[in-house]
Amino acid sequence: MTNSGCPLCGGHGYLVEEDEGRLVAKPCQCRVTERAGERMAASGIPERYRFKYVFERYRPEPGTGQDEALTIARGYAENFPAVPEEKNGLLFIGPCGVGKTHLAVAILMEVVMRKGLPALFVDLNDLYREIRNTYNNREAEATEYDIMGPLVEAPLLLIDELGCLNSPWAQDTLHYLISQRYNRLKPTLCTSNFPDGPGSGVSTLEERIGTPTRSRLYEMCRAVAMDGKDRRRG
Ligand SMILES: Nc1ncnc2c1ncn2[C@@H]1O[C@H](COP(=O)(O)OP(=O)(O)OP(=O)(O)O)[C@@H](O)[C@H]1O
Ligand SMILES: [Mg+2]
Numbered sequence: 001m002t003n004s005g006c007p008l009c010g011g012h013g014y015l016v017e018e019d020e021g022r023l024v025a026k027p028c029q030c031r032v033t034e035r036a037g038e039r040m041a042a043s044g045i046p047e048r049y050r051f052k053y054v055f056e057r058y059r060p061e062p063g064t065g066q067d068e069a070l071t072i073a074r075g076y077a078e079n080f081p082a083v084p085e086e087k088n089g090l091l092f093i094g095p096c097g098v099g100k101t102h103l104a105v106a107i108l109m110e111v112v113m114r115k116g117l118p119a120l121f122v123d124l125n126d127l128y129r130e131i132r133n134t135y136n137n138r139e140a141e142a143t144e145y146d147i148m149g150p151l152v153e154a155p156l157l158l159i160d161e162l163g164c165l166n167s168p169w170a171q172d173t174l175h176y177l178i179s180q181r182y183n184r185l186k187p188t189l190c191t192s193n194f195p196d197g198p199g200s201g202v203s204t205l206e207e208r209i210g211t212p213t214r215s216r217l218y219e220m221c222r223a224v225a226m227d228g229k230d231r232r233r234g
């Protein structure tokens with residue numbers, strides 16, 4: 001589909017240019033932009049985050065680990081799809097509103113928009129709900145495997161809100177996704193606000209996601225600890 005209102009190409013999607021004496025067809029800017037829009041939509045990055053959760057808008061708070069987190073995230077995005085041989089993903093851990101999702105989405109934005117590579121965002125809360133809907137709703141067109149398949153195979157996946165639900169079913173579902181990606185050596189980005197290790201009264205990540213999943217996750221991801229004030233509170 002091309003933009004029929006485009007003043008440059010009139011909707012053909014191509015411009016004919018002279019290149020060293022030969023006429024060549026080059027994609028028009030409208031087509032490039034459209035493709036970028038399609039890539040963005042396909043990534044599942046929520047509209048609220050698009051073009052907002054980018055590195056340029058991230059201002060680290062001194063003494064919180066946010067500086068280092070930004071450096072690690074930037075480096076990861078720059079190098080992708082070249083990833084470390086071991087621990088080829090990142091796990092952002094820290095309290096509410098310190099920018100974990102911001103940095104993880106910023107990596108995805110770079111990969112999808114600048115590099116034109118496919119990557120997927122999934123909010124674990126939404127995933128659980130979507131899967132439950134396939135059980136409850138007989139009319140549902142997608143099966144659990146239809147939903148999981150693309151997440152298992154994505155060249156880069158961001159799992160937001162790890163540990164948000166810790167029922168046996170939720171742990172099982174997450175374990176399937178993590179272990180499938182683990183077996184395939186697929187790079188995975190995660191965020192969680194449950195501390196790894198005993199915290200101040202809150203449950204640990206291990207308690208929330210289960211020991212087998214926690215164990216694989218740490219082989220898959222470099223942990224990036226962040227602290228700071230809750231930016232949502234201003
Ligand atoms: N260092 C920062 N510089 C600029 N904006 C920031 C920074 N940290 C957080 N924000 C902004 O604060 C808001 C919350 O950030 P984000 O969603 O990334 O938090 P989070 O750590 O994922 O929290 P939660 O655990 O609740 O999901 C967003 O609007 C984000 O852009
Ligand atoms: Mg978040």
Ligand SMILES: [Zn+2]
Pocket residue numbers: 003006007008009010011012013014028029030031
């Ligand atoms: Zn055009």
